[in-house]
Amino acid sequence: MIRLQRPLPERYTHASAAELAEWIGAAKRALGDRLLILGHHYQRDDVMRWADARGDSFGLSRIAATRRDAEFVVFCGVHFMAESADVLTADEQQVLLPDLNAGCSMADMADVDDVEDAWRDLAHVTDIARIVPITYMNSSAALKAFVGRHGGAVCTSSNARAVLRWALGSRDGEEPRADKVLFVPDQHLGRNTAYDLGYTADDMAVWDPRLELGGLGEEAVKSSSLLLWKGHCSVHQRFRPAHIADFRARHPDGIVVVHPECAHDVVDAADQVGSTDFIIRAVRDAPPGAVIGVGTEIHLVKRLDDESPDKTVVCLDPLVCPCSTMSRIDPMHLAWVLEGLVEGEVRNRITVDPQIAQWARVALERMLSIT
Numbered sequence: 001m002i003r004l005q006r007p008l009p010e011r012y013t014h015a016s017a018a019e020l021a022e023w024i025g026a027a028k029r030a031l032g033d034r035l036l037i038l039g040h041h042y043q044r045d046d047v048m049r050w051a052d053a054r055g056d057s058f059g060l061s062r063i064a065a066t067r068r069d070a071e072f073v074v075f076c077g078v079h080f081m082a083e084s085a086d087v088l089t090a091d092e093q094q095v096l097l098p099d100l101n102a103g104c105s106m107a108d109m110a111d112v113d114d115v116e117d118a119w120r121d122l123a124h125v126t127d128i129a130r131i132v133p134i135t136y137m138n139s140s141a142a143l144k145a146f147v148g149r150h151g152g153a154v155c156t157s158s159n160a161r162a163v164l165r166w167a168l169g170s171r172d173g174e175e176p177r178a179d180k181v182l183f184v185p186d187q188h189l190g191r192n193t194a195y196d197l198g199y200t201a202d203d204m205a206v207w208d209p210r211l212e213l214g215g216l217g218e219e220a221v222k223s224s225s226l227l228l229w230k231g232h233c234s235v236h237q238r239f240r241p242a243h244i245a246d247f248r249a250r251h252p253d254g255i256v257v258v259h260p261e262c263a264h265d266v267v268d269a270a271d272q273v274g275s276t277d278f279i280i281r282a283v284r285d286a287p288p289g290a291v292i293g294v295g296t297e298i299h300l301v302k303r304l305d306d307e308s309p310d311k312t313v314v315c316l317d318p319l320v321c322p323c324s325t326m327s328r329i330d331p332m333h334l335a336w337v338l339e340g341l342v343e344g345e346v347r348n349r350i351t352v353d354p355q356i357a358q359w360a361r362v363a364l365e366r367m368l369s370i371t
């Protein structure tokens, strides 16, 4: 997906770190409660220091929705997060993304047109009324709206288990809503959650949107309970079981915690698996002196280490893996957007078409009613 961020004026590109900090601080003071700056957990420190609230994508959108006095919500995250905030906030609140090129490669792997094509193909070979689409929070508003329109729900990495159970029924007698789920866009979250629920490899198939019928035979489509979209997170997919083996060799008593966007063999080798919030709690609850090897984005891992002086928190991948799109939000872009607001100009507003927002809200509310 191409989003064009116009080049910034030299005032920002030639400024020193100290000047940018001075301008951001002055703009924040001038805007007062009219402004809410949200910082995603993966955000770089020189931006995070200005955040009024930190959190994951869904948590931050909910904070924005409860802060009705905040006329301007500056989302220091990526594009789909700013869209979700726009969907969940009041009409009079304006959501801004400091750099329009801060996208999410995983979200971009599931273009809504491709998902609609897949849905049509599936309808030719199976009873489409018995398929529920589920999209991960990390997806465009248009895809969330598609899911809402077709009776499905959004899920986060914290509640994917509950949402899959809602769709497919639990194996202990709960009524299934469908025979099949189309899980988009992260195959790993879908697979890890399905294994956790007792499904086996035979129950799942990967849908490759570039191939006819997802690269699957009609029989495979019919017999699978889960069709997993061929998408992944470029950061989490880097972790390998060998990283865990190396960590364990160096720290035999260490604790390994990874995100469910990691591949299944990594999740299998870890001690604990969970969302960003889960990882934060796992570090907080670890005993003093613990060494914790974490499989997630490096800014979060470093921050956890800095903020836990009685523990050692290290990234499992020694070759550091930042979320490069998130890092596009830097002090230059933040200063540019904030000074625009002070001058009465709203730069980089993210708006979701009202029809799309309405259906995306249906999918989000369905998730909330399940969890």
Ligand code: CIZ
Binding pocket: 055, 056, 057, 058, 137, 138, 156, 157, 158, 274, 275, 276, 277
């Ligand atoms: O939804 C989020 O913020 C992400 C990227 C992950 C998580 O586990 O919360």
